[in-house]
Amino acid sequence: MSNIISGKVLSKEIREEVKVQVEGLKEKFNKVPHLVVILVGDDPASLSYVTAKERACLRAGMKSTLIRKDDSITEEALLALIHELNEDPDVHGILVQLPVPKHIDDNKVINAIKKEKDVDGFHPLNVAAVHLGQEGILPATPKGIMTMLKSTNTEIKGKQALVIGRSNIVGKPAAMLLLKEHATVTIAHSRTTNMKELALKADIIVAAVGRANMVTADMVKEGAIIIDVGVNRVDGKLVGDVDFDAVKEKASFITPVPGGVGPMTIASLLQNTVECFLMIEDK
C-alpha cells in the first residue's frame, strides 16, 4: 500500500507561496508579473489547459492575457506577434500553447520567444542551461515532478531512475534533472525492447508516454516511487500511463491521475513567471 503524492495539495501550497511573493513584488516594483498566453486554433484540450493557466495566474494575483488566433494565422504573423510581446515592457512571460497548426514551424516559434520571457523553458538557451547544470528556466512539468519527488523526503542520490518517454517537454528534461540530483538515469521509449527488465530495476519511474495503463504491477519493484505524467482518455475517463490501482499496492509513493502531475505543472508555471519577472525587473 503506497502513499499518494497529491499534486492537488502540493500545488495549492505552491500557489499560496507564489501569491504571497507576488504581493511583495507589487510592493517593491509597483507592478505584478504578466503572463501572455497565445492559443492558435480551437482545440478543446488546449483551450482547457490555457484557461486553467490563466485562472491560476489571476488567483495568484498576477496579470494574465489570453490571445486567441484563428488557425489560419500565418507563421510570419505569429512570429511578428511574439516579437512585439518580446519588446513590450508590460509583458514578463510568453507562452505559445503547443501544438501549433502544421503550417507553422514550432521550432521557429520556440526560438522566437526571448529567453527571459520563456516561461515554458523551451528556448534552446534555457534547454542548454538545464543540460549544463546552469541557472535557467526549467520546463514546468519536469520541475513539478522534481518538487513532487522532493516532497517524499526520499534521497534521490544513487537511485536507479527510469524515465519512460523522450519528449523535449517532459522525458529529456526530467532525465537531466534526475541526473543533476545524482540518480542513475535510464531513458526508455517506444523502441525500447526490454522495458519490463529496466522497470523492475528502477527505484523511481517517471512514466510519460501517453499510453493508458502501460506500466503494470508486474513491471514495478516493491517500494518504487511512481510518477505518472500520462493524460489519457479511456471511455470518457482520465487515466494515466500507470495502472494505478494495482501499482499502488507495490509502490512506496505514487501520483494519481487526475490530481497529480497536472496541477503541479501549473504551479511550476506560476513560479517560472515570477522568475521571468525578476530577471526583467530586478536588474
Ligand code: GUN
Ligand atoms: N502543450 C502541452 N503541454 C504544454 C506546455 O507545457 N507548454 C506549452 N506551451 N504547450 C504545451
